[in-house]
Amino acid sequence: MSRFSEPPSETFRRLNDSLAFDRRLAHFDVQQSRAHVAMLASQGIIAEEDRDQLEKALTQVEDELRSGTFPFADGDEDIHMAVERRVTELAGRAGGRLHTARSRNDQVATDMAMFVRQAALDAEAACLELAETMIDQADRHLDWPMPGYTHLQRAQPVYLSHHLLAYTWMLLRDAGRFRAVLAGTAALPLGAGALAGVNFDTDRSQVAAALGFAGVAENSIDAVSNRDFVLDYLAAATTCATHLSRLGAEIVLWSSEEFGFCEVSDAWASGSSIMPQKKNPDAAELLRAKAPRVSSHLTGFAGVLHGLPLTYNKDMQEDKEHLFDAVDTLELTLAAARGMMQTIRFDRERLSAAAEDEFLAATDVADLLVKRGLPFREAHGVVAGLVRKALSEGKTLSQLTVAELHEASDLLDEGFYELLQERGWLESKVSAGGTSLAMVRRQIEQARKRVEEARSGR
Amino acid sequence: MSRFSEPPSETFRRLNDSLAFDRRLAHFDVQQSRAHVAMLASQGIIAEEDRDQLEKALTQVEDELRSGTFPFADGDEDIHMAVERRVTELAGRAGGRLHTARSRNDQVATDMAMFVRQAALDAEAACLELAETMIDQADRHLDWPMPGYTHLQRAQPVYLSHHLLAYTWMLLRDAGRFRAVLAGTAALPLGAGALAGVNFDTDRSQVAAALGFAGVAENSIDAVSNRDFVLDYLAAATTCATHLSRLGAEIVLWSSEEFGFCEVSDAWASGSSIMPQKKNPDAAELLRAKAPRVSSHLTGFAGVLHGLPLTYNKDMQEDKEHLFDAVDTLELTLAAARGMMQTIRFDRERLSAAAEDEFLAATDVADLLVKRGLPFREAHGVVAGLVRKALSEGKTLSQLTVAELHEASDLLDEGFYELLQERGWLESKVSAGGTSLAMVRRQIEQARKRVEEARSGR
Amino acid sequence: MSRFSEPPSETFRRLNDSLAFDRRLAHFDVQQSRAHVAMLASQGIIAEEDRDQLEKALTQVEDELRSGTFPFADGDEDIHMAVERRVTELAGRAGGRLHTARSRNDQVATDMAMFVRQAALDAEAACLELAETMIDQADRHLDWPMPGYTHLQRAQPVYLSHHLLAYTWMLLRDAGRFRAVLAGTAALPLGAGALAGVNFDTDRSQVAAALGFAGVAENSIDAVSNRDFVLDYLAAATTCATHLSRLGAEIVLWSSEEFGFCEVSDAWASGSSIMPQKKNPDAAELLRAKAPRVSSHLTGFAGVLHGLPLTYNKDMQEDKEHLFDAVDTLELTLAAARGMMQTIRFDRERLSAAAEDEFLAATDVADLLVKRGLPFREAHGVVAGLVRKALSEGKTLSQLTVAELHEASDLLDEGFYELLQERGWLESKVSAGGTSLAMVRRQIEQARKRVEEARSGR
Amino acid sequence: MSRFSEPPSETFRRLNDSLAFDRRLAHFDVQQSRAHVAMLASQGIIAEEDRDQLEKALTQVEDELRSGTFPFADGDEDIHMAVERRVTELAGRAGGRLHTARSRNDQVATDMAMFVRQAALDAEAACLELAETMIDQADRHLDWPMPGYTHLQRAQPVYLSHHLLAYTWMLLRDAGRFRAVLAGTAALPLGAGALAGVNFDTDRSQVAAALGFAGVAENSIDAVSNRDFVLDYLAAATTCATHLSRLGAEIVLWSSEEFGFCEVSDAWASGSSIMPQKKNPDAAELLRAKAPRVSSHLTGFAGVLHGLPLTYNKDMQEDKEHLFDAVDTLELTLAAARGMMQTIRFDRERLSAAAEDEFLAATDVADLLVKRGLPFREAHGVVAGLVRKALSEGKTLSQLTVAELHEASDLLDEGFYELLQERGWLESKVSAGGTSLAMVRRQIEQARKRVEEARSGR
16 A cells, blocks of 8 residues: 555564554544535535445444454554454445545544544533532532541631532532543644545535534645644643542541541552552542643643654654543543542531631631721731740630730730620631632522533533 | 741742742732722721722722833842832732732632633634735635645645635634633632632622623632643643644645645745755744644643642642643744735746646546446546556556456446546545535635634634 | 964854853862863973963962952953963963963863862752751641642642652752762863864873862863763753652642642732732742743753764853853752741641542542452442542532442441541551651651762762 | 452553563572572471472472473463462462562562563673674675764765674673663562562572572562662663664664665565565564664663662562563564574675765875864865865865965975875775774774674673
């Protein structure tokens, strides 16, 4: 088939052949060939009887692929060659017409765009499912106080529901990001030929419509050089994996004996080969561990494209392994996050005990002084002094005497003790988006609505 | 102001302080404080006279910053502290009220969102300008034939205009990507407080409206933990920088004596310290070189966020240097690409001579056979045989005899020589998005329209 | 000086000029010029009086640089040009002889190799200092029990000294890695000229000896293309920064109220702008945060070199910013780690209370059974059963009755309670490298010896 | 065997199980178990008859693994469990003693260290083989002139041999780097137990000796936390892959019609699915493409370790896929580079024609002036003026008249034309490491010697 007289070296075949990984494009490849054949016939480029034979052969190929009986042959370098070879075995000479008016370059770009589109839709759906799981868990733990942290230091108390919902909003943004990936896959590459367009009067719009593309790529050179959509997916996946790694890291942390805030169910944990008492939150650790892997696929593939002259270069074959592993990793971690979060058990007592740390009220005390007229910056200084005093004497805030309070500020009186006793520090956060129950309830409603909207593609 | 008794170590200050780089947030910080103060007053949280004093001080701070007379002080750890300190110097006790109902955590998230929004808009505009430069150059070199390449091997001839326009479409997608970054900056963090919301009845929507945010972040924990928008910008920048690196690489290549397709103007080139004859396309090389830098900022910052428990952690301070350098790099490379492309000179003769290589017609010959009834795959084989024959005998295709043609296929006749002679290989690419002149003209129109639409925000 | 007729564009200057960052090479540049000039004269390539004038001028340049009075001029693109210009101002026509028999390409490679060598030696020294600090702290906390963790779950008790020493061994390896970087800087690039060698009978060995290189680069093309040593440094820095990030992460964790194992001194912590009680371990967080930054410089610069044809290309100018920021970051984090660890306070009670968790003895119980003849895998199963029973009944291990023990294994008797009571779980780890006191003492001795050996270059 | 009551979730199994990839550690795992068992028996920790049974079982396991008949079971999570399970099937109760005095944590660290050691030795050998191939090709093309490039502009002529040898020196450094990786694998982790050492009087030195380790890890916590050696390998691989990518990029470039310097053999090239004339240098493109993949494994795995508390965490399981793919990629690209370079054909005429470009003599002309007394910087200016003049008038240098020469400098005379005619520009590069034939011959000798020294481990 080529102008070559020498067969490929075995090492070259190992380096060059992509069938081992690109076979997962098979379904898209056949779909695309169907649409291409239909167009060729309706434009009169191939005869109707050729079309019929090709369609029949493609149907059989699809069946064989689905049932796992597709006979791969030794010389199949990639999935496209495998399919065309098989079609030719089945359709005879007509098989040789399948590749009319297209090239491997526009063909593989089209397969990849279709793959990315599907992967992005799957990821969007999985993000929304996990978002919903987090809402359900928020609902179930609505008024469970826990400490909120900054710098991993207890800062202000929040409800567990509020904390869990933070992930819902991340996931909603992730879903939006995957939805936005679709825009980059909207222009059909097929019909660009090798790089310059083709010598036939094709109707690319017909093919685009058949395959679910919004339109056709306007420049044939760009069409075969473009892998932006792979980078788009990898970028969305990186951010999403980063969110999951933060979730994983928190569950690992909270599962420690020291925090003791939660316990993952046995189905999502491992034991130790040597320490019989161990229960390790492996699933959470792996959620944490996968983000660098996904993000390194992004850098890796951007690195491949860097400095690459137009149009198609073999380097671009690297798009597949980077993308496929990222897709698999993300699919698995999203599913695992969901399973783990659905069955996790939180420990109300441990959470609540930690939230009762009086020092968490320091901001509330400062705000009390603000409401009594002290500028915030001064109020902050007054309370910092009280904290310093209490810590150095090994006391809690409520163990300070009225005299000590007065010394710090004459605006302080019994209200100080009341504020500490009422433990209303959570309900005082009345601002929009704050942790007070009313706000969390509104937030849950809002989040459920957004999930629904996203599901219906709005 | 703190509960501490010991001053910070000098090494710690060097590690911790961010004023050296975050001072470029100054303008956004002041703008945000203005909106915050206005809201505090209209909600009755501070008195109107305090507001007036704060506004006056903020105006002066802005003037000082603009004129470069702002008096930074030794203890200023970051720009927020510097501004607040100065406001307090100017407004007296009222200054102490500025930080009421907000925290450094929501404040810095807000500054960063505003910065990213501006940077994305700037990048979008610069992409559109460069896209337009490429269209202008396409217009100017409409019908200049050149070889199109795959695998850096001459493949099929195209017009230079068509090749240049490929970059236009990349840049239009880049512009779209930067526009999409805005979505991630639409929710105002301010008002989230340290992490839990605030103890005051604030009106966050008022602040959002004043600062150009579409709404408010719905979850205070997420609001202060979220840097997705930084990743969004860096991802868009990575793809854009990768496009520019492909352009840079091509200009370097085309500037070589061997290609000789173009020459960058003296204003965009360098000489050699030792070789007097050298003219180096340094600007093009730097366009190429910057993509890994931008993309490594993305991995770097995603790495910082990886596994980070909620909410704010000091690690997140790293967002700034990664982002700022990426923004500066991109701004400079987009401007440089434009300047270089506006003044570059192409060499019509060299381009055209290279495009006349007869082997570039091989696909056209195969398609001729297809039109005469041969299945494409067989036609491909026939022509490959002719090419092999010609190469091994050191001939061009048109030097093959009719007898030799017949031996290869009886469908071949004088039409073969005509096809080679007419050199109509470019105009034969009549498919949509192809390189024929009619199609390129339509493409230019289409591209100009898209630039305009993008500029008006459609 | 060049063949150009047009001045550089302002944007090009901004993109191209490197003086802003490469001025830190100044010292090495002057040193190299001294050695070069001496060789030129001793080979008779320049006259002795020219040499004298050049040396005088170089001495003055060095003084000016040191005292900050060096007069940079507007047209200085880079430090090499600035130095040569100034030398020519001072030495008159002789200045024009400075660049004889060398090129910018071998000159800058030489500067960079010298810079890397110094940076690697500095980093090695800083690693050894920190290693020593960790040993000192181990000495001071020799027999303080604490829980050892796997998967962040308490696993087996160890001594704090043993845990701190783990970092010593990492740092010793880091020091070794920085020492190994020197090997890559041993071959002098200078004398390679632009890429092909020079037209003069130079004595490169003389220059090498003068500048502390072990020999000369054997291939002039490789000499100017080579930046391996930059990658070497960045790789060593990545591993070192990763170690520091693990240390930082642990200190953050241990500083939490939940762990409560340690408190960084006020000099290495920050307060909060809004929460008066907060003491945030910022230095530890920044140790953690810097690793991705360093590692992204490595990927970034490897990305620049990827696919770059030989020999020098302007892209290679990117080596500087990646390297310099990595060097600064590492220097600062190593110093900060040392300062923080020297002044940190550990809480003996909290550590010890956590270490007394009886479940940490599970492996010891299993090993008791092994010593009584049970295969380890069966012993592990028996103890896992006991743990499950205890947990499900809310008991500690020692609250299980003898009857319950017998039910699990007839090899269990009162020895079980003794083992739990003796709390000899630490001292039972008698194997080499284990946590028993004798072993830790030996380890400290060993580690001190290794630090000394490393310091003396062995 | 664990304390759990619930079976693992199917999704968790998919996420957690590592058998699919860690089975390639099987050989090392068995080897290690042999050494462990021998030591346990010689220390009296297990009986001699148990040892005999275990050894017999391990021998059979090894045979089964080698012959592909090893019966993997459904519950095998990883290779370690698979081997232990099978040993227990074969050896009965004695199998339960295999895991005495060790843990999965030290076991897997040991397997990985052994794997890295082997991979580094393999990579070293492959680098040396490729280095030798490059020397052989240099020998074969010793005096073939070609242009040397900087900034991809012709700069000065060199011999093809000299250019090819540049890669030899890179590869020699690579070999040295892989050799240096061994240092990081010299300390045996086994015997560290889970993290704290073990309760048995083991003899780790015996095991170390048996497995080829130089000594034992001195700190059990570090032993199980340490994956530095994986980073070491990945760093060496990154630099090596970057070198190969530069080679690949040059071959792609030189294979273009425009350069026409070489042609890869048919066995290392591909055709086109649509363009019959195409011969694409796919192998060279893939050499170029693989560097970002390898380097992204380094960032990816460094990212995994970043911020990870000691000791073992499940995240560290990610070491395997990153490492294995890097090892496979490197092995394949080194072999491919060798095969491709052994069979590549260079085109003497095209190379030489390009090298005769008179402008390449500009530095020699300047140096002529220097030898006649003009300071280099002035000489450079004179020649730049001549070049500008020639270019603007469309002349070559030798077409300039004597009058024109005099106008530029009165030091110029007929010697100018002689210098241009003699084309001695290559042989004038007499400095050490330069391109003159004598120097290249010396270089080849030197390089062969270094290969031999490296092979014998010196």
